[in-house]
Amino acid sequence: MGDAKIPPVTVSFFIIFPTVALAFSVAILASPEPRSWAFFATLVITWIGLKGSSWFIYKSRDDVAKLEKVASATEEDIIVGSPSRDEEETTDEPNNSFQLQEETTDEPNNSFQPQIVYNHTHLYKIIQGLMRPPILTIQICHASVLCLLITLSIRIFCVEKFGSHPANLDFGSNNVAFVNMFQSFTTMIQGVFAAFLTYPAVVGLIARVFTTSAGDSLLLKKPNVHVIWFCEVVAACMTIFPTASIIIAIAHNYVTFSNSPHLYKLAEWLIGYTLGITAGVYFSSIVQRVFLLVGGILNALENNGRNSDESIAYVIDKLVLPQTDNDDANPEDEKIVKYGFGKASEHKGYLVRVVEIVAELLTKLCYCVLAIATLLNGIFIGMTWNYDSEGDKASLPIICIFIGVAALVYVSIALATNRGGYI
Numbered sequence: 001m002g003d004a005k006i007p008p009v010t011v012s013f014f015i016i017f018p019t020v021a022l023a024f025s026v027a028i029l030a031s032p033e034p035r036s037w038a039f040f041a042t043l044v045i046t047w048i049g050l051k052g053s054s055w056f057i058y059k060s061r062d063d064v065a066k067l068e069k070v071a072s073a074t075e076e077d078i079i080v081g082s083p084s085r086d087e088e089e090t091t092d093e094p095n096n097s098f099q100l101q102e103e104t105t106d107e108p109n110n111s112f113q114p115q116i117v118y119n120h121t122h123l124y125k126i127i128q129g130l131m132r133p134p135i136l137t138i139q140i141c142h143a144s145v146l147c148l149l150i151t152l153s154i155r156i157f158c159v160e161k162f163g164s165h166p167a168n169l170d171f172g173s174n175n176v177a178f179v180n181m182f183q184s185f186t187t188m189i190q191g192v193f194a195a196f197l198t199y200p201a202v203v204g205l206i207a208r209v210f211t212t213s214a215g216d217s218l219l220l221k222k223p224n225v226h227v228i229w230f231c232e233v234v235a236a237c238m239t240i241f242p243t244a245s246i247i248i249a250i251a252h253n254y255v256t257f258s259n260s261p262h263l264y265k266l267a268e269w270l271i272g273y274t275l276g277i278t279a280g281v282y283f284s285s286i287v288q289r290v291f292l293l294v295g296g297i298l299n300a301l302e303n304n305g306r307n308s309d310e311s312i313a314y315v316i317d318k319l320v321l322p323q324t325d326n327d328d329a330n331p332e333d334e335k336i337v338k339y340g341f342g343k344a345s346e347h348k349g350y351l352v353r354v355v356e357i358v359a360e361l362l363t364k365l366c367y368c369v370l371a372i373a374t375l376l377n378g379i380f381i382g383m384t385w386n387y388d389s390e391g392d393k394a395s396l397p398i399i400c401i402f403i404g405v406a407a408l409v410y411v412s413i414a415l416a417t418n419r420g421g422y423i
Contacts, residue, residue, distance in 0.1 A: 017050055018085065035241060036167065039169050056288070060289050064118075067121070123316060127292070128288065130204075130343075133343075136363075139413055140370070142413065147406045148242065148266060152263065156379060175264045176264060177268050187265060190241050192276040193234065194269075197234055197276075198345045203341070204341040205233070207227040211227075217268055220315065230341060232343075235363075236366035239366050249380075256387045258384040295311065319341065379399055381398070385398045
């Protein structure tokens with residue numbers, strides 16, 4: 001299979017996070033009253049969602065790996081029209097290789113005509129790449145949220161210092177999350193959408209629900225590009241709440257920042273974000289599995305990889321983006337073929353250029369400001385760690401810890417995503 005090896009999956013994401021969620025769930029149940037049932041429910045949902053996602057993802061990967069072993073044991077990659085193929089050889093078996101032919105339709109055929117017979121490893125590799133959130137979102141937004149989670153976890157577990165109660169999401173001095181349920185629910189929903197709408201599987205399906213394009217299946221319809229860009233902007237705007245909460249807390253009274261009410265508000269938003277990531281990963285794993293099923297992976301497993309070329313080529317052809325006026329590349333060159341499902345970056349050139357620029361700048365601005373606010377949050381918590389002291393209120397070790405944690409998180413996630421990790 002040569003150049004079509006299965007991409008790696010970040011194992012730590014599907015092992016460490018469910019394990020931590022399960023450990024916290026047990027700790028909450030074992031802790032004395034009061035308990036935050038919203039926090040407990042979030043941890044349980046996170047554990048179930050990520051474990052379910054891992055099953056779908058590893059099931060798909062294992063099925064593709066089985067087909068790859070079968071194919072590598074019987075034949076090498078088949079290139080349609082290759083001079084090395086014995087065209088004069090005749091056999092009693094039908095030729096299962098499939099090459100897309102131009103269809104006579106009223107609409108111009110802008111899709112790429114593949115020159116090779118794709119297999120399920122190619123399809124799996126394409127789908128997994130399409131299901132990953134944008135790199136910018138992972139490296140800045142997700143990383144910032146993880147930094148906030150670690151910072152607030154350190155803060156809330158300093159029980160003797162602040163009189164906090166972790167099981168009840170009580171940060172001390174009556175800073176308790178999920179007390180005002182309507183306000184808390186509104187805050188949490190913003191976190192849910194901020195994370196959920198970053199997943200291309202979610203956005204892609206929403207864009208296909210609101211499309212006028214015809215198709216045999218919802219997954220294989222052409223999306224409404226306006227909806228894709230709109231969802232990206234909405235997801236970015238949902239990160240304004242934690243940024244504004246941190247800035248307002250600093251401007252209002254930075255002296256007591258480490259015990260400010262913004263802490264429980266951040267906790268409510270972060271819980272929503274955690275649920276959004278869990279739902280997004282679970283949704284993406286299901287969509288990825290459905291694509292493989294539509295591509296005939298079950299029939300291929302039963303028939304040792306045969307009789308699936310047409311299904312695979314059909315699915316891949318539906319994922320190929322039509323050429324735009326900005327594309328000067330030769331459509332017969334496989335290396336420059338662009339696939340797309342639910343990322344705005346995949347659908348550049350289909351809207352008015354000014355609209356795309358404004359949406360892209362707004363998204364980047366929201367994420368970058370969130371990253372800056374995340375760093376300020378850690379620094380100011382350290383600067384006001386001893387807020388009740390008459391002397392120096394700053395704690396240099398705490399400041400160094402928070403800065404070090406932020407640097408480690410950003411660098412680790414950047415390295416993981418550049419290596420093809422799935423987050």
